[in-house]
Amino acid sequence: MDLAFLNPLYEQSGPWASVYVDTSQHAEDTPHELHLTAQATARDLKEQGADDATCRAVEEAIEALRHSPDPHGRAVFARSGEVVLDPLLAAPPPQGSLAVWAPLPRVAPLLDLAGEDPVAIVAYIDRRGADFELRSALGRQKAGAVVGRQHPIHRTSSADWSERHFQLKVENTWEHNAAEIADALAVCQDETRADLLILVGDDRERREVHDRLPKRLEERVVEASHGTGSRLLDTEVEQVRAERVRSRVAAELDRFRASRTPDDEGRAGAAEGVPALVEAAREHRLQELLLRPDGPDLHREVWIGEDPDQVAVRRTELQVLGEQNSWSARADDALLRSAVVTDAAALSLAPVLEGTGDDTPAGGLGALLRWK
Structure with missing residues (x-):
């Protein structure tokens, strides 16, 4: 998936409201249901600590869908009282509507819900x-x-x-x-x-x-x-x-497997596991992230600074790098931010999981690397 359209999310600091709205049920009472969803989402974000202006912006964005519901759903990313990005979804959110208030936008679900959609x-x-x-x-x-x-x-x-x-x-x-x-x-x-x-x-x-x-x-x-x-x-x-x-x-997963073997200079073309990926992100070596949606490492805690390459497994590492401000974030959120700003791609492995067995990136997170 080409992540370039996500750049506006990383041109401004957080925290962010990330909302996935399911509009796949088209019935007579759909407008009323969306009205209730808008109110419930605003309350949910408020309880998570979101500011009033951002809650209102999200509520109004969902209310606007009542007049022409999208075929499957929509994602809404907002901060400081403004909706910054609201892409259409190519599939409905599997668990229904979702709302998250966090230091970084929650974009990983887009890989399954708006990513690989061949025209x-x-x-x-x-x-x-x-x-x-x-x-x-x-x-x-x-x-x-x-x-x-x-x-x-x-x-x-x-x-x-x-x-x-x-x-x-x-x-x-x-x-x-x-x-x-x-x-x-x-x-x-x-x-x-x-x-x-x-x-x-x-x-x-x-x-x-x-x-x-x-x-x-x-x-x-x-x-x-x-x-x-x-x-x-x-x-x-x-x-x-x-x-x-x-x-x-499947072709990208095969490429990842083959790239695990180091070349003559001892450099592997693939990395897996949070520590290795964090190091690659800091050095701008991510070429393509591979994510397994059920992988335990996706929600593993890492630490981030204001800049996308300020990411570490431990908070003290950022302090050593001279970063004064740091926040806790999910590994997938942090790595995807690094991928977006360094023009890397990302791919969900969900379409091939039934036939791959256990031979996927450790912890559900891997990457193909670039060395030049």
Whole structure:
């Protein structure tokens, strides 16, 4: 997950209100339920020590969702009476709404709730052209259409010379339309930065478009086996998107495992466990954090200073470094702050946990490192 959008959270000091609101239950009484959630969240934050202005800002932000609830939910990050960031969620919070008042924003849940959400272009192809649809966890929307040559389209079964000539024109029309669709699909992918291109249609029509797509898109292309309008197609699209997430996470986990072995200079390309990760964070060597949501080290106590690279396992370490002010924080919050400000990435291992056994980062926290 690219963490750049979180930068505004680390341009100002805390403490922070971090709220995850579940809006996935759409019913007649949803506005009333959100009203109650807004009030309960403000009370919860107040009991945790949040200032009145921040409680009001969060309450108003949740109240505003009553008019157009999001498909799954929203995160709200606020401080000093101001909502600084409120990203949409691609999945509802598994334990319902959550509110936390802490020295640092609680952003780790975003890795599962708003992180790996592949965007797919579904291309509904026939002999006359194609319709494009953009799919993500937030829904679907039209993404354009291609209208190719309309005549001639259909073959005949006659064997005389004039009919064979007609069939050749049909072939040329199909080839022309397939090329037009492929060109438009490549442009659409370039504009939307879609992760997947899912081709829907008859076998031959899909294949002709597939063969004409640029080689750079080959790894993104999937040919759907179910036809246009099928409920099975919707299921297949979601399965394709989920498999893309699993494949990417599995590849990064494999890279982490391989990087544990030191190179010829004795430097390992991976680290795990809080002490090693804290040291890497202080030296700006984090390349990509890997987090296992149920890992015990995520909520292990570390100490932080005002600057992101001021992080230590023990408070006395910060004092040795000359830091006058320090606060207790969760390890995942502190390491994610370091990752954001040093342009590192982060990834949740949740999509592959069932098949990985115990061979994951110790304590649930690991990182791929950079040495240059």
